[in-house]
Amino acid sequence: MSTPVNSTVGAEGRRERWIAVGYLLPALIVFGIFIFWPLVKSILLSVQGTDILGNPSGFVGGVNYTRMFHDPEFLTVLWVTFAFTLLTVIPSIAIALAIALLLQSRIRGVRFFRTAFALPFAFSVATASVIFGVLFNPASGVLNGILSHLGVDKVQWLTNPDLALWSVSGATVWMQVGYNLLVLSAGLGALPEDVLEAARLDGASGLRLQRSIIMPLLTPQLFFLIVVGTIHSLQSFGQIKILTVGGPENRTTTLVYSIYEQAFANNNSNYGYASAQAMVLLLIVLIITALQFGVLERRVFYR
Amino acid sequence: MKTTTTRAPGGRRLRYAVPAVVASASLFLAACGGGSDNGSDGGDGGSSGGAPAADALDKAKGVTTVAFWHAMDGTNAEQLTKLVDEFNSANSGKIQVKATYAGKYDDAITKYKAAIQSKSTPDLIQVYDIGTRFMIDAKQTIPMQKFIDRDKLDVSDLQPNIAGYYSINDKLNSMPFNTSMPVLYYNKSLFKKAGLDPEKPPQDLAAIRAAAEKLSKTKGGPADYGFGAAIYGWLLEQFIATDGKEYCDQGNGRDGKATKVLFDQPESVEVVKWWQQMVKDGLAANTGRDTKAAQAAFKSGQLAINLESTGQLGGYSKAAKDGGWELGAANYPHIKAGTDGGPIIGGASLWINSANHEDVNQEAAWQFVKFLASPKSQAAWHIGTGYFPISKGALNEPADVSYRKENPLFDVAVKQLEGTKLSKATQGCLLGVMPQARKASEDGLESAINGTDAQEAMTKAADSLKGQISQYNSSVG
Structure with missing residues (x-):
C-alpha cells in the first residue's frame, strides 16, 4: 500500500522540480549572462596585465592587488568612499524621516507637499547633477549669487578640497530623499491602527508615541533604506563625474570613480587594475551588507 | 516579542534580494574587458605596409564606402556634415563617406580600442592630438606620408607648425584637421x-x-x-x-x-x-x-x-x-x-586604418582626407567653426579674407602661428x-x-x- 503512494509522490515531486526549473530558467539565463559571467571575467582580468589596447596580456598573479595596497592614493580613495557613504545615507534617511513624520499631521494640502517632496526621485542623476552644477558654479552660480547679495564672500563649493565632498554629498542627499520619503510614508501609512489606538488609550501621545510605538514599527523600512542606500551610495558615479570629475586633488574620487578612471578615462585601459579595484568594491559591499544584516537586523521589528 | 520567529515574508525576500544587488554592484566593468584574442596580431598591413596602388579605386566596382568616426558635436558637427555631403555629391556613384559621431575624444578612442579587438575599425578616424603616440603604437594605421610620397604631392600648402605636431622625422603620420591654438x-x-x-x-x-x-x-x-x-x-x-x-x-x-x-x-x-x-x-x-x-x-x-x-x-x-x-x-x-x-597647436587629426581594410577603402579614405585638407574646405571649416585652417591657401580664399575682416582678432592667432619657429619644443611632446x-x-x-x-x-x-x-x-x- 505504501509503495504506490510513494511513487506517485516521487513522480509528482520530479514534475514539480522540472516546473520550478522552467520558471527559474529565464531569470537564471539573464543573471548568468549579465551578472555571473562578468563576475568570473572580472576575477580573471584582475590577475592579468593589460596592454595598451586593453587586451589581457597574460597572468601576473597578485601584482594588481599589491600595487593597489601599496598606493597611498588608494587609501584616500577608500576613505573618500566611506565618508561619502556616511554623508549621504544617514542625512538622507534622517531628513526623509523628519519630513514623513511632519506629513503625517492632518493639514490642508498635505498630498501636494507629499508629491512635491518626493519629486526629486523622478529626476535622473544626470539631470539633477547638471542643475546642481549650475547652482554651485563659482562665477555665475545661484548659491554664490545669493551669498553675495547677503554680503557674504563667495564659497568655492566644488573647488575647495575641504568642501567639495560635502557639496557633492549634499546634492546626492537631495536626490535620495525623495525615494526614502516614499518608502517611509508608505510605512507610516500602513501602521496598524489598533496598536496606535491602544497606545493612545494608555495615554501615550506626541513624542512618546513616536519613540516607543511608531519608530519600532518603522524599523523594517528603515533597515531596508539603510541597506539599499548604502549600496546605492557605494555605487554612485554620475554626480561625481558631472560635478567634480573626482577632484579637487582627488578628494571626491570614490572607488567606483577610480575604477572608471583606470578603465576608461584619459585613454586609460587598465582593465586588470580596474578589475582588482572592482573586487575590493565587491568585497566591501558584501562585508558591509553582512554586518548590517548581522548587527542591525536584530533590532528590526517584523510584524 | 521575539523578532526572529515572527519575521514576515517581506523581510526574507529582502535577504535574498540584496546579494543579487551586491553582485551587480561592481561588475559592470568586465563586460567591457574585451575579447581574449590579441589585437596586435591582426595587423597584416599596419604601419609597415605600403600605400595601395593608385588605381585601386578605378578598378573597384560600384560605390566604395568610407566609414568615418569623428568626435565633433554641435556646430562643428553641422559644418562637418556639410563637407561630407559636398564630397559625397562630388563623388556620387564612386565614394560614399558615412560619418558617425563616436562620442567625445576620450570616448571615441575607447570605442576604437574595442573595435581593434573585434577587427571592426572604421576606415577613417579623428583622434585628438594627445592620442598621436598611442595611434602610432596601436599599429593599425597607414602613415599619410606613404600616400603623399606615392602621389608626389606638394604639401607646402600645409602649415608647417601644424603638420609638425603630427610628424616624426618630417614624416606625416596623420592629417591634421581641426586645429586650435x-x-x-x-x-x-x-x-x-x-x-x-x-x-x-x-x-x-x-x-x-x-x-x-x-x-x-x-x-x-x-x-x-x-x-x-x-x-x-x-x-x-x-x-x-x-x-x-x-x-x-x-x-x-x-x-x-x-x-x-x-x-x-x-x-x-x-x-x-x-x-x-x-x-x-x-x-x-x-x-x-x-x-x-x-x-x-x-x-x-x-x-x-x-x-x-x-x-x-x-x-x-x-x-x-x-x-x-x-x-x-x-x-x-x-x-x-x-x-x-x-x-603648440592643439586639436585633432585624421588617421587612415589599414589593418583589416581593403586597398580600395584606404584609397577612398585618402581621397576624402585630401578633400578635407584642401584650401577651400579648410576655409569653409575655419569660417564655420573657428578652428584654425591647416592650409596656408585657406587664408587667401576670398570668403576667409572677408571673415577675418569681420573678426580681426583672429589675425592675432594667424600672426602668432606664423611667428612661431618650429622646434621640438613647439612640436609638443609625443607620449603614449x-x-x-x-x-x-x-x-x-x-x-x-x-x-x-x-x-x-x-x-x-x-x-x-x-x-x-x-x-x-x-x-x-
Whole structure:
C-alpha cells in the first residue's frame, strides 16, 4: 500500500522540480549572462596585465592587488568612499524621516507637499547633477549669487578640497530623499491602527508615541533604506563625474570613480587594475551588507 | 516579542534580494574587458605596409564606402556634415563617406580600442592630438606620408607648425584637421577702467601680475579678479613651449620613446608658483578644472585676463557684444620676456586604418582626407567653426579674407602661428600616456594652488607617471 503512494509522490515531486526549473530558467539565463559571467571575467582580468589596447596580456598573479595596497592614493580613495557613504545615507534617511513624520499631521494640502517632496526621485542623476552644477558654479552660480547679495564672500563649493565632498554629498542627499520619503510614508501609512489606538488609550501621545510605538514599527523600512542606500551610495558615479570629475586633488574620487578612471578615462585601459579595484568594491559591499544584516537586523521589528 | 520567529515574508525576500544587488554592484566593468584574442596580431598591413596602388579605386566596382568616426558635436558637427555631403555629391556613384559621431575624444578612442579587438575599425578616424603616440603604437594605421610620397604631392600648402605636431622625422603620420591654438584674451573695457593701456596686453608672467594688481577688487580694481584660467594641463604645456623647453625627454618624444615627463623642471615650477601666489593674493580666481567655469567668469566680466583656445573666440566675441564691453586678444604669454619659444597647436587629426581594410577603402579614405585638407574646405571649416585652417591657401580664399575682416582678432592667432619657429619644443611632446600626463600635471597644479609647495606638488605629479610610462613602453616593446 505504501509503495504506490510513494511513487506517485516521487513522480509528482520530479514534475514539480522540472516546473520550478522552467520558471527559474529565464531569470537564471539573464543573471548568468549579465551578472555571473562578468563576475568570473572580472576575477580573471584582475590577475592579468593589460596592454595598451586593453587586451589581457597574460597572468601576473597578485601584482594588481599589491600595487593597489601599496598606493597611498588608494587609501584616500577608500576613505573618500566611506565618508561619502556616511554623508549621504544617514542625512538622507534622517531628513526623509523628519519630513514623513511632519506629513503625517492632518493639514490642508498635505498630498501636494507629499508629491512635491518626493519629486526629486523622478529626476535622473544626470539631470539633477547638471542643475546642481549650475547652482554651485563659482562665477555665475545661484548659491554664490545669493551669498553675495547677503554680503557674504563667495564659497568655492566644488573647488575647495575641504568642501567639495560635502557639496557633492549634499546634492546626492537631495536626490535620495525623495525615494526614502516614499518608502517611509508608505510605512507610516500602513501602521496598524489598533496598536496606535491602544497606545493612545494608555495615554501615550506626541513624542512618546513616536519613540516607543511608531519608530519600532518603522524599523523594517528603515533597515531596508539603510541597506539599499548604502549600496546605492557605494555605487554612485554620475554626480561625481558631472560635478567634480573626482577632484579637487582627488578628494571626491570614490572607488567606483577610480575604477572608471583606470578603465576608461584619459585613454586609460587598465582593465586588470580596474578589475582588482572592482573586487575590493565587491568585497566591501558584501562585508558591509553582512554586518548590517548581522548587527542591525536584530533590532528590526517584523510584524 | 521575539523578532526572529515572527519575521514576515517581506523581510526574507529582502535577504535574498540584496546579494543579487551586491553582485551587480561592481561588475559592470568586465563586460567591457574585451575579447581574449590579441589585437596586435591582426595587423597584416599596419604601419609597415605600403600605400595601395593608385588605381585601386578605378578598378573597384560600384560605390566604395568610407566609414568615418569623428568626435565633433554641435556646430562643428553641422559644418562637418556639410563637407561630407559636398564630397559625397562630388563623388556620387564612386565614394560614399558615412560619418558617425563616436562620442567625445576620450570616448571615441575607447570605442576604437574595442573595435581593434573585434577587427571592426572604421576606415577613417579623428583622434585628438594627445592620442598621436598611442595611434602610432596601436599599429593599425597607414602613415599619410606613404600616400603623399606615392602621389608626389606638394604639401607646402600645409602649415608647417601644424603638420609638425603630427610628424616624426618630417614624416606625416596623420592629417591634421581641426586645429586650435592658445591665446591670451583680455577685457579692454576693464583695462581702461583700471587705467591700463588697452592696446598693451601683458605678455609675460610679471606683466600679468602687475596688470592684475590694478585690475583686482582686492586692490581696488574694477574686476573681481585680474586673472583667471581653468586648471587645465594644456595651458601649462603651452607655457613650457613658449619658454622653448621640452615637456618630456627624448627630444619631446621625437628622438625616441619618452621615458619621463619634465613638467617639474624649474621653469614649469615657476609658472605654478606664480599662479599659486596670484590666487593667494586674491589676484587670480580659482575656478577649478572645469574650463566652462573659467569661461563663464570671463564672459560675465568677473575676470579681466584669461587664457583659452582660439576656439573660444566666437563665444567670447558674442559675450562681449551682449555685455557691452570690448574684447582683446594677444599672443600667448611667455614666462619671461624675450624667450624664443611659441605655443603648440592643439586639436585633432585624421588617421587612415589599414589593418583589416581593403586597398580600395584606404584609397577612398585618402581621397576624402585630401578633400578635407584642401584650401577651400579648410576655409569653409575655419569660417564655420573657428578652428584654425591647416592650409596656408585657406587664408587667401576670398570668403576667409572677408571673415577675418569681420573678426580681426583672429589675425592675432594667424600672426602668432606664423611667428612661431618650429622646434621640438613647439612640436609638443609625443607620449603614449599623454592624456594621463596632462591629468597628472593638473593634479600638481591644483594641489599647489590649494597650498602645497609648488616644487613638491609638481615633482610628486611627475613621479606618479613613472610607472605608467614604463609600463606603456614595455607593453609596446
